[in-house]
Amino acid sequence: MEATTAQIIVLIFSTLLVLGSSILAYLLSINKDKVWFFSYSMMLIIAVQWLSDTGASLVFHTYFLHLSSVILFPSVIFCLFIVYIFNGLKNARQLLYILLTGELGYMVIIGLLALLGSVPAYINLGWPWVSNHIFSTLAIIVAYFVMISSWPLIHNQKYRILLFIKTFLIIWILLITDTLIFSFGTFYSDPYLYEIIRGNILIRTLITIATAPFITLYIYRKIALGENIEYRSWGDVVSESEHITAIKQSQEKITKLEILEKDLIQKNIDLDEQRKAILNILEDVQHEKNLVTQQADQLRKFQTAASQSNEMMVFADPEGIIEWANQATEAITGFTVKESVGRKAGLLWGKLMSQEWYSNMWKTIKTDKHIFNGEILNHRKNGEKFTSMISIYPLLDDLGEVKYFVATQRDITHEKAIDLMKTDFISIASHQLRTPLSAMKWFLEMLLVGDFGQLSKEQKDAVDNIEESNERMIDLVNGLLNISRIESGRIIIEPEPTDIAELTNSVITEVQEKFNSKKQKIALNCESIPLISLDTKLIRQVILNLLTNANKYSQIDGVIEVNITKDDKNITFAIKDTGYGIPETEQNRIFERFFRASNITKRETDGTGLGLYLAKTIISSSGGKIWFVSREGEGTTFFFTLPISGMKPKAGEVRLG
């Protein structure tokens, strides 16, 4: 067959194949979307290409090989065109990449190499197969590098793997076996082997047809359905490597930056700590400030208290020069604060006490550095004298030297006047109440003794009654005055060594007449007791009151016993009578002022109800106790104790009347 005729036949045939396969694809994909159309058309074109290639290998080697190349290129261009029209440039480009990394890449190269390899055959050099397949082997290697080089163009990992498998199938299964067997067979020209090789070619072709197009189809369908393989241009790949360099540089920079960042973080931590420290300091400062504020508040309170106090208050330096004085100073002395500050208190309102008094004061506060308390007479600005209680406190510095004096003075002029009035009242009351009583006493006496002529019996009885009442009134006045003296706390206690037995005896002697008049017997039993320090006037009053009661509240012929005993601590008096006794229900009230038991008020109208109260008051203030045991109708025993150590002296203002 002429080459030209054969070529025309191939052209027509291949054109018909392309058109036919397109029509078939169209028919297959009818009622489906265009995706299927492209898929089928691609599959059919590739199948035809492979069939023609296989046919060429089996029967019409050279021509069909040409045919496959001739079919392939237009059909590929046709498909790309269709895809471009329907799916746009992007998808067409993606398809081209798939083909380049598989069938097309291989075919372009194998075609070119086959053509190149055919040259020796055409010029009859005698080794067409060898040269052909040497070039084929080269083509395998080149295709492999094409595949490898296309690898970075594909971005998705999944498509990289799929395309790798496809290329592997085409190149490594098909071409390596093909080339090796052909080369082998060609060198040994064994006819059997040649048959075997043909069989193998058939098998590997079928395998390839069964696998590689389906992968291509699968990928293409994905693309057509919108899944992007994400191919990149070579420019992108190149710039990527630049990017990688840039990234590496960036990473270095990042590393540096990270170090810097770490540094920065550390510095931040340090700063944070410093901030905390500063906050702590600020807190401390705030705390200090609060303290100071509190102290200032406190100081204000004290200042207000000091300024507004009714007591005169003065601060002076160690020389006694006034530095500060409160309002009361002005109110009491009449000297204004302004007049007082900077001057000595003594020169303002003092100089009325003795020189000795002042030197003692200065010695106490300045030399001994003690508090001085005393009563002082001063004068006001107008010359009026006033008495005050003064306290002077020396405030010392760290070295123990006097830094300031703080002096407070309370004007007690008025209090003293009141005290004096109270004392006067007792004196006046005692005088004024007694004056008419004593006058009555004397006139009644003159009446009774017959100075104004003898009285009839009735007259005498009447005057007797008046006299008795008058005496009772005198007792009452005396008792009341004594109580008011004792209660005022101003009673003088003047203990002196006393023989208890002698004191008691003298009281018994005093009241003996009264016992005699009621034919009562009185006995004294006294242990040997050493002298004891007692205010005889007070204790005498107690013994007298108890004996008088025993006498008054016992029947005629009664027996009264006085027993005096001592132990380690106390002397105990027991005054026992066989009298009327105290009703049990009233026993708890017996020491009350003006209380008189109901059983005796019926018998004895005499009595003030003050005797036992006075006795209890005296004994209590003497450090002793007083109590009694009594049974109505049988008698009473009164007990009182006195400490063996004696009574303590007390400076007072009044004595018992």
Next chain:
Amino acid sequence: MKKILIIEDESVQQQAYRLKLEKKYQLAFATTANEVLSNLSPTPDLIILDVMLPGGKNGFDILQTLKESPKTSNIPVIMLTNLGEDEKQTALDCGATDYFTKTSTSLGKLENIIEKYI
């Protein structure tokens, strides 16, 4: 008849003194310190002295005056007062011969005292 100078401001008590003592003694009465001075001639044999008196000076002041003057310092002075026992010690300290309270002293007792000291 011995002279007793009674220093007493209460007229009722002056009356009592008179009724009781006038028959036995020559009585002179004074109520103030000045009256005392004008009644010192003839010199009394005994002075009965009250404490609370009008005119600023009390019994103690008079007692002091009497004791200060050699003319009168030897006259026994019995203080008889309506004050209490408080003043007894003071009175004795000031030179009083004795001290009694009126409410505890009957006129009979007073007569005995006068007889004792006059």
